[in-house]
Amino acid sequence: MRWNISATGAITGTRTTGCTYSGQLSVRPEQKAVVMAAATETCAGAATQLSGVAAKTEDKLGITMLLTNGDESAAVAISLVQGG
16 A cells, blocks of 8 residues: 555545545544545445554554544544555
């Protein structure tokens, strides 16, 4: 997987399976360490909306996102680490 997070919180990513991701990280109203995460996963022409939360890892070099689909019948945990 390769993901990019812009300074404005826009996220994009790809998987080796050909799936692509696009979305946004945004500050929660209480402005704590956890942020809102929303992404669209597109695989073989089918798009799935995902939403949840994200937080920096303890070492502050990565981000973990926990996302579910709209009816919460599927979930995904994504752990991203800073790369070169």
